[in-house]
Amino acid sequence: xxxxxxxxxxxxxxxxxxxxxxxxxxxxxxxxxxxxxxxxxxxxxxxxxxxxxxxxxxxxxxxxxxxxxxxxxxxxxxxxxxxxxxxxxxxxxxxxxxxxxxxxxxxxxxxxxxx
Amino acid sequence: xxxxxxxxxxxxxxxxxxxxxxxxxxxxxxxxxxxxxxxxxxxxxxxxxxxxxxxxxxxxxxxxxxxxxxxxxxxxxxxxxxxxxxxxxxxxxxxxxxxxxxxxxxxxxxxxxxx
Numbered sequence: 001x002x003x004x005x006x007x008x009x010x011x012x013x014x015x016x017x018x019x020x021x022x023x024x025x026x027x028x029x030x031x032x033x034x035x036x037x038x039x040x041x042x043x044x045x046x047x048x049x050x051x052x053x054x055x056x057x058x059x060x061x062x063x064x065x066x067x068x069x070x071x072x073x074x075x076x077x078x079x080x081x082x083x084x085x086x087x088x089x090x091x092x093x094x095x096x097x098x099x100x101x102x103x104x105x106x107x108x109x110x111x112x113x114x115x
Numbered sequence: 116x117x118x119x120x121x122x123x124x125x126x127x128x129x130x131x132x133x134x135x136x137x138x139x140x141x142x143x144x145x146x147x148x149x150x151x152x153x154x155x156x157x158x159x160x161x162x163x164x165x166x167x168x169x170x171x172x173x174x175x176x177x178x179x180x181x182x183x184x185x186x187x188x189x190x191x192x193x194x195x196x197x198x199x200x201x202x203x204x205x206x207x208x209x210x211x212x213x214x215x216x217x218x219x220x221x222x223x224x225x226x227x228x229x230x
Contacts, residue, residue: 033216035218037221042223043204043223043224043226044221044222044223044224045206045208045219045221046221047218047219047220050216050218052216091158095216101146101148101163101210101212101216101217101218101219102148102160102163102171103160103219104160105157105158106157107157108157108158
């Protein structure tokens, strides 16, 4: 069985602070994929990043960076110099190679960035 | 390009009534997913279609729920009869068929309230 845990249900920071959202997953598959999605107040889920289980390189995209550590089954997401527009619910998700694109989502972390 | 289109955006109905939610996936995508989002249970996969064929409906709560995909450009999720506990946001998502690594594109969701 697959499981994704986002232990932080809600985080509040002040603008320009760095913030890290944690994601821990469980799977028995050797090949799998990890995702992060953003759900802004408008409600629609927006894809942020995809990672496969064989690629443990960290990735940086502007103010966003992701740290994938297979040894600890974690795929954490850091926002540097947070902005008010980053306020949203962020979901970590997991799919496995032979399940089409069915995703198992974590419970989400609500990030509030205050001016 | 148009994204995933869902209708209606909001639906308010009374217990016992039939509810039909509609989804038009992105043209060219051959996988379609229905998810339900609630505060208590988070994002749950209800059903997954590939090439218009239901592949996994293990997430459909009970017989009151049914989903169809008569062609590649249209899907419906029907609840009959509806109950207050069905109140949730229902998302439709589509993707290219793949081995689990394709990102999902989500619609804006249908906010369903059953009174």
